[in-house]
Amino acid sequence: MYKYSEFDSAFLAERNRQFRAQVERRIDGSLTEDEFKPLRLTNGLYLQLHAYMLRVAIPYGTLNSAQMRQLALLAEKWDKGYGHFTTRQNIQYNWPKLNDVPDMLDALAEVGLHAIQTSGNTIRNVTADHFAGAAADEIADPRPVAELLRQWSTDHPEFQFMPRKFKIAITGSPNDRAVTKAHDIGLRMVERDGEAGFEVIVGGGLGRTPMIGKVINDFLPRADLLPYLEAIVSVWNQIGRRDNKYKARIKITVHEHGVDEIRRLVEARFAEIRPTFKGADQALLAEIEGHFAPPVFRKADLGAFHTAYDADPVFRSWVDTNVTDHKVDDYAIVSISLKAHGKTPGDASAEQMRVMADLAEFYAHDELRISHEQNVILPHVHRSELPVIHAILQKHGLGTANIGLISDIIACPGMDYCALATARSIPIAQEIATRFEDLKLEHDIGELKIKISGCINACGHHHVGHIGILGLDRAGVENYQITLGGDGTETAAVGERAGPGFSADDIVPAIERLVGAYLEQRDSAEETFLQTYRRVGLGPFKAALYPEAQANAA
């Protein structure tokens, strides 16, 4: 894991000192809200529906146990005892008070965490594959590059007042778990003739105008990464639409100019700035890579694991659902579900955070990850430790065996918290999870990703949900639109709108009818919802969703 240098610590301390003074000047009246707002946003502080909200970056989703414990401390000391993990690998505190926030930021700095550039028109927290450094299918750990990007983008003088926010995601695996095609820039590590490089994808995004990113460069040599990214951001910074907030993201720039023209402009800019990168970035990257050396993996007997797996059906179900193969034999990646049926997706109490920190420290090489699917990962676990880890998780409401299943729902905070929301998300997620738990159907249904957003900004990634749900305000009443067939992986696709929306009371039965149609249509238990949808199309699902329309047409 990356450890702050003296420079990093001094930078963060100075930045926090500045923000403390800005908060003081806001409270004593020397700064107006209009003056203060951009300052607080670039330090992660929002004003939401009921209170302030502090969004803390978890760079590329990686935490150690000390950092997780500090997140627990913040939750307990300055919030209401919990935190909310988000689809951007951040954590949000929903109830801080303005004059406590400088102390919260200082407490974060003690463990090398911050809230810088988690909002505002800047380059945001760089997200990465949550299995990075552990995945069996990985070419290389993408996190050193992500850390290099974090350092490059933090306070980058050219990129502090851009047309709009800018999000970069990176994966080192061909199986895309980082939704790279729905980011302003997506980076996929590739190899060509033994040389390491990147496929660079540009102009993806969700929100009101969902777009799948386009390949601007199919093989960028590793050493060219920073100048090339700087060229992309620079071109967009210049020609991006500042006249219209809704057309300001790079996806619109790419759409309006065409990827070929953008490529031409980027190449021209790249030719200008490439010579100014004289290798300091590569030296820094090499140093950062040293921080991400893999742990010393150990050998141990697997007897206890096999005994538990054979004897305990609850443990077996959890292993089959929540545990993924590791690149090292006898090791595993554990996904801890923050989606207990009926609970708020992505929320963890301070106690749960401490339990996960302890597990990481004692059993999992002191590493934790936050996934964009709002779960927590122990990336390096020897399989012999799985029974004890499972037993401890179960005691603390963290043992739910539902990763990738219908109740593993992404949900944005929605109108329960968010000032932008047009409808609630959380209660819909809770009801769907509870309903399918009652039906005892979810393991039979298999892989099915439901993603819920409470407004068209699509923080809940509904466009790339196999089933997407979008909450809207229709004449003063919450209304939920369904999209089908979305996909956030390497075969990314934007879901197709199924038809008219449903009321809050009707949305769960509608989802149940959809799932019923899938179970009827699938050609075997192995065919997933998405595969079935791709094979049979919208028709049978639409018929299940709108039986009255079918009856009227008959």
Next chain:
Amino acid sequence: MPRAFTPKVVTASDLLEGDVIYLTADDRWSRDLAEAEVLTDEADAQLRLLFAEQQPDKLVGAYLADVRPGDNGPEPTHFREEFRRTGPSNYHHGKQEAQANV
């Protein structure tokens, strides 16, 4: 013809806590919608909003929210204002929690 003016209250967020607040007839800021001054005249409402906006050291983001008269004072007409005066639906936090502690 311009649309008829519907009853409103002045609401905002408290600067320090971020909590939802309402302007009362005696120029206080209350956490309770029931105490809010109901404005039925458009010109009067604009004046009261200006009065609020002149207090940047106390509040953020003042605006006029629609209400309708109820048995215990004004009631929200839109679900967003209902959540603002109550709190989130997934936890008993926010105003509903504060009221339970009274």
